[in-house]
Amino acid sequence: MALPSFDNGWREGQSVKPRILVLEIKDKDRPDDKALGWVLVEREETYRRDPRDGTIYEASIRLSYQRITAKFSHRDGGKGRFDGSYSRHFNAVSLTSTSMSKGAVFLDLPGLDGQRIGTYLMNEIVQWVQQWPETTVNSIELLAGQAHGDNKSRRNWFYEQFGLVFDYTDPEHREGRSRPMLAGALVKVETWKQNITEHRMLDYLAAVLYAEERATSELQARDRACAQLIAEQRRAEARPVRWALRRLYIHYASTVLAGLVLTALVGMAWIKMA
Structure with a gap:
């Protein structure tokens, strides 16, 4: 369930x-x-x-x-x-x-x-x-105390990207109110998916x-x-001596074995040629 x-x-x-x-x-x-x-x-x-x-x-x-x-x-x-x-x-x-x-x-x-x-x-x-x-979208009011400096531009763009249009009361766009619009005219924003x-x-x-x-x-x-x-x-x-000999054996055992095998193969080849 x-x-x-x-x-x-x-x-x-x-x-x-x-x-x-x-x-x-x-x-x-x-x-x-x-x-x-x-x-x-x-x-x-x-x-x-x-x-x-x-x-x-x-x-x-x-x-x-x-x-x-x-x-x-x-x-x-x-x-x-x-x-x-x-x-x-x-x-x-x-x-x-x-x-x-x-x-x-x-x-x-x-x-x-x-x-x-x-x-x-x-x-x-x-x-x-x-x-x-x-339906009508309720007007959104922007106040001067809500944002300062660069935050003001980001605040305004945050709403405007959804299709809201504001009538600002000052040249710096610190305060304003969104115009009437229908909900169907709002814009879906999917930049967040990035x-x-x-x-x-x-x-x-x-x-x-x-x-x-x-x-x-x-x-x-x-x-x-x-x-x-x-x-x-x-x-x-x-047992340091025994440990050292054991490590040497482990390290060189494969090399010695390979040498013995190679020697045996050479010997067999020599016998066949003799």
Whole structure:
């Protein structure tokens, strides 16, 4: 029997991603290098239906993320969430909130900044709200205090790549509000696929266990080799002359044997020629 959180589910007759996925994050500038880190993502979706006809009148999605580290830490950072929602009453969707209220997007993953993780999460929200293509996308407001310097340009482009168009209130584009648009006009962005790979939780755990078993096997082999070297050293210290003669025999035995065989062959050939 499948595990609901780890395997694909079904919604409206279509297959959907597992509730829990593990993201393998590589450097976007060096995607062939080893992974920079691993991030756990949990998807929570809620749907409220009209009891009269079963149609959806409210829905929400929450993508909670947390970095996987070798050593657990209680310090803040390395986790957060992205939210989205739908309301039939308002005929609208939100890209930043589980309700029709204002929301915000913050990515808190120290050491993994700029690696398209935010793009991955927002793209999941965008695809989810496009279930209702004729709804209006709630306006997103950008504030001056949300970003500074180069972060401002990255912040603005983060939203603009999904098709949002902003009316900025200042020449530096520090503040602005997105124009009205339909959810169906949002743009799906898949640049994250260049350096981010989705893994099922069971596949990730299996790989971790395999790596541990392999490391344990290699460690045991090294322990056996060390034990053999120690035993050999003790034999040499106990009987150094006998140990030296034995090593000479082992080293030259094959050479002596080959010489004897060659001598025998030459002798046989000489006898036949005589």
